[in-house]
Amino acid sequence: MFDLSINALFMQLLTGLQMGSIYVLIALGLTLIFGTLGVVNFAHGALYLVAIYLAVSINDAMGFGYALVLVPTILFALGLAMERGLIQYFYNRPHTDQILVTFGLAIVIQEVLKAVFGANNIPFAIPQWGNGIIMMHEWFPFLEGFVVYPKWRMILVVVSIVTVAAVFALLHLTSFGLVIRAGMRDPEMLKFLGVNINRRFMIVFGLGSLIAGIAGVFGGPVTQVSPEVGMHLLVPSFLVVVIGGMGSLGGAVLAGLLIGMAQSFTAHDINLSTIIVYLITVVVLLVRPRGLLGAKGVFE
Amino acid sequence: MNTQQSFFERNRAVILFAAIALTMPLWFPIIGGYSGLDTKIMIFCIFVVGFDLLLGYTGYLSFGHAAFFGIAAYTTGLMFKGFSDNIIPAIIVAVIVSTSVAVVIGLLTLKRTGIYFSILTLAFGEMFHSMAMAMLQQWTGGENGLTGMPTPMLFGTKMQGDAVFYFSAFMAIVMFYVAKRIERSPVGLMMRAIKCNQQRLEYTGINARKYKLLTFVISAAYAALAGAMMVVYEPFVGHEFLGWHLSGEVVLMSVIGGVGTLVGPMLGAAFMLYFENVLSADIGEHWLLYLGIIFMAVVIFMPGGFMEAMSRLKARFKQQ
Amino acid sequence: MAILDIHQVSLSFGGLKALQNVNLKIEEGTTHALIGPNGAGKSTLLNVLTGMLEPDDGSVMFDGKPLLDVNPWDINQLGIAKVFQTPAIFPEMTVLENVTIPVFAARDGSFRMNMFESSDHQRPLIEFAEEQICELGLKDKMHTRADSLSRGDKRRLEMAICLAHKPRLLLLDEPTAGMARHETEQTIELLNSMKGITKVIVEHDMNVVFSLAEKISVLAQGQIIAEGAPNEIKGHPKVIEAYLGEAQV
Numbered sequence: 104m105f106d107l108s109i110n111a112l113f114m115q116l117l118t119g120l121q122m123g124s125i126y127v128l129i130a131l132g133l134t135l136i137f138g139t140l141g142v143v144n145f146a147h148g149a150l151y152l153v154a155i156y157l158a159v160s161i162n163d164a165m166g167f168g169y170a171l172v173l174v175p176t177i178l179f180a181l182g183l184a185m186e187r188g189l190i191q192y193f194y195n196r197p198h199t200d201q202i203l204v205t206f207g208l209a210i211v212i213q214e215v216l217k218a219v220f221g222a223n224n225i226p227f228a229i230p231q232w233g234n235g236i237i238m239m240h241e242w243f244p245f246l247e248g249f250v251v252y253p254k255w256r257m258i259l260v261v262v263s264i265v266t267v268a269a270v271f272a273l274l275h276l277t278s279f280g281l282v283i284r285a286g287m288r289d290p291e292m293l294k295f296l297g298v299n300i301n302r303r304f305m306i307v308f309g310l311g312s313l314i315a316g317i318a319g320v321f322g323g324p325v326t327q328v329s330p331e332v333g334m335h336l337l338v339p340s341f342l343v344v345v346i347g348g349m350g351s352l353g354g355a356v357l358a359g360l361l362i363g364m365a366q367s368f369t370a371h372d373i374n375l376s377t378i379i380v381y382l383i384t385v386v387v388l389l390v391r392p393r394g395l396l397g398a399k400g401v402f403e
Numbered sequence: 404m405n406t407q408q409s410f411f412e413r414n415r416a417v418i419l420f421a422a423i424a425l426t427m428p429l430w431f432p433i434i435g436g437y438s439g440l441d442t443k444i445m446i447f448c449i450f451v452v453g454f455d456l457l458l459g460y461t462g463y464l465s466f467g468h469a470a471f472f473g474i475a476a477y478t479t480g481l482m483f484k485g486f487s488d489n490i491i492p493a494i495i496v497a498v499i500v501s502t503s504v505a506v507v508i509g510l511l512t513l514k515r516t517g518i519y520f521s522i523l524t525l526a527f528g529e530m531f532h533s534m535a536m537a538m539l540q541q542w543t544g545g546e547n548g549l550t551g552m553p554t555p556m557l558f559g560t561k562m563q564g565d566a567v568f569y570f571s572a573f574m575a576i577v578m579f580y581v582a583k584r585i586e587r588s589p590v591g592l593m594m595r596a597i598k599c600n601q602q603r604l605e606y607t608g609i610n611a612r613k614y615k616l617l618t619f620v621i622s623a624a625y626a627a628l629a630g631a632m633m634v635v636y637e638p639f640v641g642h643e644f645l646g647w648h649l650s651g652e653v654v655l656m657s658v659i660g661g662v663g664t665l666v667g668p669m670l671g672a673a674f675m676l677y678f679e680n681v682l683s684a685d686i687g688e689h690w691l692l693y694l695g696i697i698f699m700a701v702v703i704f705m706p707g708g709f710m711e712a713m714s715r716l717k718a719r720f721k722q723q
Numbered sequence: 724m725a726i727l728d729i730h731q732v733s734l735s736f737g738g739l740k741a742l743q744n745v746n747l748k749i750e751e752g753t754t755h756a757l758i759g760p761n762g763a764g765k766s767t768l769l770n771v772l773t774g775m776l777e778p779d780d781g782s783v784m785f786d787g788k789p790l791l792d793v794n795p796w797d798i799n800q801l802g803i804a805k806v807f808q809t810p811a812i813f814p815e816m817t818v819l820e821n822v823t824i825p826v827f828a829a830r831d832g833s834f835r836m837n838m839f840e841s842s843d844h845q846r847p848l849i850e851f852a853e854e855q856i857c858e859l860g861l862k863d864k865m866h867t868r869a870d871s872l873s874r875g876d877k878r879r880l881e882m883a884i885c886l887a888h889k890p891r892l893l894l895l896d897e898p899t900a901g902m903a904r905h906e907t908e909q910t911i912e913l914l915n916s917m918k919g920i921t922k923v924i925v926e927h928d929m930n931v932v933f934s935l936a937e938k939i940s941v942l943a944q945g946q947i948i949a950e951g952a953p954n955e956i957k958g959h960p961k962v963i964e965a966y967l968g969e970a971q972v
Binding site: 143189192197198199200202203204206207208210211214215217218334338341342344345349373374377378380381384385388389392 | 458462464466511514515516517518519521522523525526527529530533534537538647651654655658689691692695696698699702703706
Binding site: 413584585587588589590591592593595596598599600602603604605606607608609610611613614617621 | 773794795796797799800804805807811812813814815816820823824825827828829831832833834835836837838839840842845884888
């Protein structure tokens, strides 16, 4: 039964924030890449997969600190390599070809990881300092009695907020960001202005991958580390992008939180929570096809 | 667009396919194939031929077609368990149910461009997948799947071994012929026009949306028939009949074989199933990795797949 | 008799007024040119007529029937065809297939579930398409893929596609754009030979306009500023003012 007590509501809010955080991080990379390059990256879930496997391996071998620094860096480099080595050859090819090649890449990455690490779940040990619980009732006096929340999940939420803020700062406060935003609105114009599109595209792809890397480092312990996780997260993340509006970063954040909340608040009913994402997608599609914050005319 | 040919000339491909298919039990073991796998190949031939009408001809890439396969499969299983072991009513009901769902999904997903369509079909496929595992557990058997069915019967014949193979082969031949007819019809023309220039088609007086929906439903019907026949072949339905794995496999088969040719995807299906079940004995459990690499190579270097490779070779031969 | 009656049509894109209370009557069977400086709203007006854009205000009547709120394909079925600035054809299909499509559209309407129609049944329509192709001088390219044609041939193919449906009104959006002199002459000849079809031509090339038009309307900043026979428009002070030297007379 749906519990309306202030405690329960608060807990569900937190869980929603946490679930939404991972969606936001993955959707952010997806929509950034799509909005700038026009590429639908079906391999994005696989990038997250690479991140969590790298993170757990480095964590076990050298410690979390190294994982924190190395994983996003490696993912950034991987994104650059992917764009230069594969994606750039598909800019002028039909959209279906782009989807096919990234889908193929996703399968290959997933299978390679499965071959190396096996198909079973690998436990990702949370570092000491991140372990434990937070006494929520000490921070929020309106809560009744003893209310606790896992520390690591709060850290994940904070990391997401910081990452989103950093991305927005990059886009709105730097000249690089200005060019990217202009390119998201009118890619043709950028070419006329003589801007080196190639380098920008490469960096944006790297950036999207880097964000997936951050998601992997902090999300690994939460989402588990197994080959299925990549696609498992990609589907709702795609829907988050669609609901928020393809190419809209604000939309990705808004929709990610919305979906996280929706899943959290329907968790008591397994049937509803499984399909709530799809129900919301259908409603948005019918009522506002361009998405919550999507630009009009984009794929309408 | 030659119309002065005889029935045999016009349907060369179908006759050739019929000859190869019906003699399969004879030659398949020679290359390491086993009985049962040939039946599966026939079933997937049906699946991919319909899928090619949507992908190769109309240009729409669906990642959720396993849903129609799975829904039909579960319906067939339930019909066997609850209604009768006769395969005819089971298949008919299964195809009707699955195709009806396809109409709804089609209306929701075809409104926008191909990119939206691919994402949404992936999502809806996964939706049915989750529903089968959780919400509809009572009917689907959840993670364990649907079992406990009687032996399927066709007019007093048990659908096992050779009987089920020849039935599948027969259905595959018929459905291939049907697809060929569609290809030659005005509807086939409009499908290809949609892929070429949908806007121009609309300005030429054609309601492209309706043709897209028609194609979507036809391809779903093919998938549904394949799903129903899968249960006739093997009385078991698992939740993996619905997810993106199977949808993705169909995409791989079609692209590797050569989209837009009808024959290509069938070759792709045969190749992939052979690879997965026969060659994997030598290659091991990582057959999907190798197939994934082959797939990427095809998309990057030879988008027309096996059929393109064949025609290039033919051209080279002719030069000499 | 006015076959096309455009009445008080207005359309704004955000703050930009693309069309402001445009009134235009096109007489049946005439060739009517629409000229004006860049950004005047000519293409926008054509897009309204084909159903691609919806105006904020006003009405459009085609042969007495309302044209707004009608799907592009239904508009075509009513008898309006459009020739695009860059020839819009079906690239990966043969010339014959390209022209067969409108022939089927004419017979079957905007949708028909004839998946099993036999090749024999289709024969007469294909033959009609072949005739159309020959009439436009593309006989030897019948089975060539459309994307391998020259630009001039693509334009002729597009013309064939439009004409196969026997339109009553033909809209042409800068049909000679990017063409060499001899190709332009051929296009003028072709258009002049199409008697009985009402033509609305948007053009920048004044040579083409004065070779073809029986009546000219001048659009500037979304409004009709002058209208009349060619010799009335030539040297019209308002027109010269609007162009400010852009005219290629």
